[in-house]
Amino acid sequence: MMGVPAFIVGEESFVGLDVDKLESLLDYRVQHCPTCGQMLRVPKNKGTIVVTCSKCETKFKLNT
């Protein structure tokens, strides 16, 4: 597994970057801050939530 990203999620492992499959196994996804572009982890299936950027502290509503 040299040189390629490898992930272990639960009992499944991945070699390479299969973002869709990876995200489907996680209970969060990555959202970019609309102000500064910081990548933020946000939960999935929580309805409308208010996310606060960890970098610039912008607050924005997000429909999960």
Ligand SMILES: [Zn+2]
């Ligand atoms: Zn930000």
